[in-house]
Amino acid sequence: MTLSMKRRKVWFGHALSIVTILIALLAFFPIFWMVVTSFKTEGDAYTSPPTIVFKPTLENYQIALQQSHYFTYLGNTIVITFFAAAAALLLGIPAAYSLAYYPRRRNNFTLMWVMSTRMLPPVGVIVPLYVVFKNLALFDTHLGLILLYTTVNLPLVIWMMRSFFADLPYETIEAARIDGATLLQEFGYVILPLALPGLMATLLLCVIFTWNEFFIAFNLTITQASPLSVFIVSFKTSEGLFWAKMSAAATLTALPVVIAGWVAQRQLVRGLTAGAVK
Amino acid sequence: MAENTLRLPQATAIPNVPKKTPQQSRFSLLSPAIIYLVLLTQIPVLFTLSYSFSNWNFLRPERTRFVGLDNYTGFVQDSDTLTIIRNTLAFATSVVLLSLIIGMILALLLNRPFFGRGLARTLLITPFLIMPTVSAVMWKNMLFSPTFGLINAFLGIFGTTTIDWINQFPMASIVMIVTWEWTPFMMLILLAGLQSLVQEHLEAAQIDGAGPLELFFYVILPHLRRYIEIGVLLELLFVLNIFGEIFVTTTGGPANSTTTLTFNIYLEAFKRWNVGRASAYGIIAVILANVITFVFLRVIRGNEQKAGT
Secondary structure (H helix, E strand, C coil): CHHHHHHHHHHHHHHHHHHHHHHHHHHHHHHHHHHHHHHHHHHHHHHCCCCCCCCCCHHHHHHHHHHHHHHHHHHHHHHHHHHHHHHHHHHHHHHHHHHHHHCCCCHHHHHHHHHHHHCCCCCCCCCHHHHHHHHCCCCCCCHHHHHHHHHHHHHHHHHHHHHHHHHHHHHHHHHHHHHCCCHHHHHHHHHHHHHHHHHHHHHHHHHHHHHCCCHHHHHCCCCCCHHHHHHHHHHCCCCCCCCHHHHHHHHHHHHHHHHHHHHHHHHHHHHHCCCCCC | CCCCCCCEEEEEEECCCCCCCHHHHHHHHHHHHHHHHHHHHHHHHHHHHCCCCCEEEECCHHHHEECCCHHHHHHHHHHHHHHHHHHHHHHHHHHHHHHHHHHHHHHHHHCCCCCHHHHHHHHHHHHHHHHHHHHHHHHHHHCCCCCCCCHHHHHHHCCCCCCCCHCHHHHHHHHHHHHHHHHHHHHHHHHHHHHHHHHHHHHHHHHCCCCCCHHHHHHHHHHHHHHHHHHHHHHHHHHCCCCCHHHHHCCCCCCCCCCCCHHHHHHHHHHCEEEEEHHHHHHHHHHHHHHHHHHHHHHHHHHHHHHHH
């Protein structure tokens, strides 16, 4: 290879890197613009052409937080997300443990069946859920949504935790067993500390999916238990009137999951593909 | 191992599993989760199935009776059905194909070391993390708005006339939003695939004189096949369930030009209160999802058998 060819290759590499970063900035731009708009006054937000020069204000956040029952929706989302993730981990970890360490002939079938429940389209069950929830007074309650989101999270927990458990060094677990550790000791002192990073990733994925869910929440709540995903939809016809406030509310609403996703990004693929891709 | 069983790499990675643990404890660990899933997923589907054979309408519950397969034959005969199927296909295939192509380009771009790669990757996955209803509200108001939207402001630089995106191109607008959201998903799967490619194979092909295009089509693409299949099938499953983006932007309209199967079930159930029909369509959606899931499971089984050899 001649020197000039080499040099051209290096420059081509730099050009590709710059193109990649530009595309990334372009893809991110709508989000950036939303955050910027949240610091504008409504007058600045609503100009043609859109303006980039303005005096930043925190007014929208104050209004979004104080006037629109934002905290009620936020509270609902937090309660629902927390308990649905906790319940799914409580039910799912023992199941994953059993599937990882006690191979049985039917394990593969069980895993595939668990996966198929995850892929069940919500529209296929929403009507009976609506009917049953109305009859059992679960409609528009936290408990109702927690029960359903636990169902959505559970297959994810089982598949992910099983895959993390199976990756652990088996000798360590065997050593604990030989030393006479009970199931609980083995689990609490050996497996859990080792699988903790996987557990955190699983938890974050549960949080991401539950926090963002809309269809079930929208159809099975009215006001009492509605989470933020439903609240945000009230801005759907806000054409030009409340862009700054809408942006403030939307930014606050999306932020926790964006951070959770950034933290868990290495495990995101594994969780999304049920461990099929690591 | 028998051909007809799923072989998981992790399962084969555990040697000498103790047989002494009583079977009972295993079932007491597994069964709560299984029972829970049966109660909240399988039983409701059975309910849906039974509703689908009735003409139950919430507005006229007293007239409910068994109507056999009428709701299903109604689906075949209904004049809107063709439109709904066409919308569903157009929507799902456009989103999946676009995100596959763009995701592939981005994965290839990200699969080389450069300063700022971590940041670029983080920025690129963010659209996937944003709450879908937030994305929809944001795109609808701030990007697609005819007078004050960013896209028209940008196109205005080139002298393009004002476009009312959501009204003039409703389906394309929704496809754009959902593609923006789901491209990172495809990108991440393909990137994982690229990173599992053995560098020596690439180098060997390069030494043999393969150019970039030959490398891509004869080395990279065959290697990525399974990853593409997994990405396409999973995304298809998720995208077919898309509801919020349609609800926020077009509510299925104008007329029913953006009504997909999922959205139509919502309309039947909660706008027309037609439980019987919504349930029949729901069963169709369940069957469709199960077919795709079945293919997906076959693909990952093949994947693992390949990895096992």
